[in-house]
Amino acid sequence: MAAMKPRTGDGPLEVAQEGRGIILRMPLEGGGRLVVEMTPEEAQTLQKELQGALE
Numbered sequence: 001m002a003a004m005k006p007r008t009g010d011g012p013l014e015v016a017q018e019g020r021g022i023i024l025r026m027p028l029e030g031g032g033r034l035v036v037e038m039t040p041e042e043a044q045t046l047q048k049e050l051q052g053a054l055e
Helices: 040-054
Strands: 014-018 021-027 033-038
Antiparallel strands (some): 014 021, 021 033
8 A cells, every 4th residue: 555645735846956966846737746856967968958949
């Protein structure tokens, strides 16, 4: 059975450095948040890909 944890709300988009990793917390449509941990190198790659998509 899955652990029952209280929902803390959707909250805003957040990016924070925690230890050696970077944590992205993104609110999702319909509730909840997507939480992704990545390395600084992965964050740089994501930045380049997002910049390319916005051009």
